[in-house]
Amino acid sequence: MSLDDAAEELASSLGVDKTEVKADLEKLVSYSVPMDEAKQSLRRKYGDAGGGDGGEAPSRTDVADVTPESGNVTVTARVLTVGKRSIRYEGEDQVIFEGELADETGGISYTAWTDFSLSPGDTITAGNAGVREWDGEPELNLGQSTTVTLEEEPLSVPHEIGGERDLIDLEPGDRGRTLEVRVLEVEERIIDGRDGETEIKSGVVGDETTRLPFTDWDPHGAITEGASVRLENVYVDEFRGVPSVNVTEFSTVEPATEVRVSDSGTELSVREAVAAGGVYDAVLTGNVIEVRDGSGLIQRCPECGRVVQNDQCRSHGQVDPEDDMRIKAILDDGTDTVTVILGRELTEEIYGGTLEDALDHARDAMDRDVIAEEIAETLEGREFSVRGALSVDEYGANLDATAFEESDEDPKARAETFLTEAEP
Template sequence: MDVDKHAEELASTLGVDKQEAKEDLESLLQYSVPLEEAKQSVRRKHSDGDGSETDAQPESLPLDEITTGLNNVTVTVRVLTVGTRRIQYQGDEQTIREGRLGDDTGTISYTAWQDFGFEAGDSLVVGNAGVREWEGEPELNLGASTSVAMADEPVDTDATVGGDSDLIDLSPGDRGRNIEVTVEEIERRTIDGRNGETKILSGVLADDTARLPFTDWDPHDAIETGGSCRIEDVYIREYRGSPSINVSEFSTVTPLSESIEATDSAPTLSLGEAIDSGGLFDVEVVANVLEVRDGSGLIERCPECGRVIQNDQCRSHGAVDGEDDLRIKAILDDGTETVTAIIGTELTEGIYGDGIKAAKEAARDAMDKEAVADAIREELVGDSYRVRGSLSIDEYGANLTVEAFEPADDDPAARATAVLAGVRQ
């Protein structure tokens, strides 16, 4: 018998310390009290606070008054979204339901550890729900001791009922969402998953509001490059600072007869706004090139992993015969923030004005690889550019992986005035 597992369940549901729940449970089990009876005794003890056999009256609260310090709450709510997902819990696979609930004071996320049978739009009275912290916010925890019943009347809420969403409105942590999209890119890969080799799809989805990366963990045939489809029950994670759509075995994918129009533009933001967002998959900025950093120009990459190598040494694969490449690492500044722009081979060739072969010849003639980087510096530094790409932020700073790079065509004086106005606000 896995006492730890049952103690964890009780602690999560009741909002008590796991060790305390375990000690209470073990003190009953050592006298051969049946497991379910022992668990119920622990629930009764922590439900009324004095150890008596009577159940306490659960606390009834509006959602905006729920905090992580509370427990055993009762709420009357409208189900906004319902998602289904399989997770690993204490070494075992567990299917959970999750989403958001709402009332006339606000919304809250929930996780249900069993299927209570409710759907989006239902009005419920949820009793004896635990409260835990999830991503810095309170979340309702619906476990074995939770009661769920239909409310007598529909619950009013200002929140949208149902999971239909535009891509621009998706955020990490969203669950049970439905989207209608065009599939722009697909890559089929085999990864080393928790159950061995696993085939997945990854790529880019788009609608008329945004473009976002996706991963399909249970590849659906209806997701095809260039096709449009409706995908129900997706969940959103953060990937390199931006939302990433996850399609699972519980998602349903339906081809659409009419194509979904995909945006061909990205939001144009100041660097400060973009960095404050925490990361964006597709963004456009206008900024000056302050510096072309070391590691730009003619470089060598490991043929195994593609990492940049120095002195024929790869950090992962040791001594290798490097493959020549061109890239630029440029510092961009617009007066609000700075970012490192990573510019790949094709765009670098356009900026340099020639390809890898010519760059190698120039380096050989100058007897210095830096000759290529110096030529790029002379071309870029001090000028203003319109740059589009994917912004990621980590402990080392902000990086913009560039997809488009061209001279800015706006008035520098007008842009400086706009930046200063934003700073003064």
């Protein structure tokens, strides 16, 4: 539907001037608001209390048949999860309710712009629900023009009802999740938020399955280092390619019985880790086949910490750089490769001396590259086990190492296992 047709339709159903409606619609669309959302927003603005476009309610649709091109639909589904949070929409704070619905054919996420008093386990019929595309998938929008009816007969669905999950099962886009975790690291800091300077907490939480980063946008007193807590109504987004837990003003944070946290990371092949799109606490084992340029002695901008060349920072221009050490190595396990990045502390351990020792060595040799050359001789061709946070982006897969040690696995046994698994 063209913008002009949409404005004509809205003006007719709302009983307002088309020119005014079209101007508002053009403004919303120019801000990349999907057409269906823009139309619903204008219905709210002009006080439409009716049934959307003024026609009959759309016929019932199976969840599996809903697509971003479906327009408005009517679905009967079971409420799997319900989350609540505040977003900034059209310059104003808006409380939304969000989660997942499912019927016998499949599941779909939803956002409700009105409080329909949904609860996990409810079976509902949502009439005249809008559909938009979100992260490449269809999502239902339950707005003011949507009718929600509670059904007496519960719908049987092949999906878990309720938001309780282990950390390993979380994915970006999850809403209304409930977790029991231990706070492993936490720091308080001030950021520039949507309303100016905002105090938040951030850090790392863990359970028996894995560890993940978190942000508490409305600092809760119970979130302290070492505390075991139950977090209800959290949502999950992506941070450097891995799921990140978000606690909000609508989240419930309560003490929990002590949560056991595994001391080991998630052991994966490089191929599995890369295919996952990011793993916060991965353990990869393979051979270092190359120590890349940019290893050994490097220099960083004192303002932003970026690596500089010839005293020039891309963001701050001419600077007085600070010396540092790092290693960028290619790890290959036979399934794929990943770039492993080791910071100063691990690099000093491998080099066998401090930054100051390396600087003295380079001055004596009159060559800063001598440090990287020695490191390459130490690492290349040997097998190592690396633990850290793996992220995947358009530049490739990178693992920021927190632990790096020579593998004690039997190469022959591992090769036999690999060949066995590869057999058809």
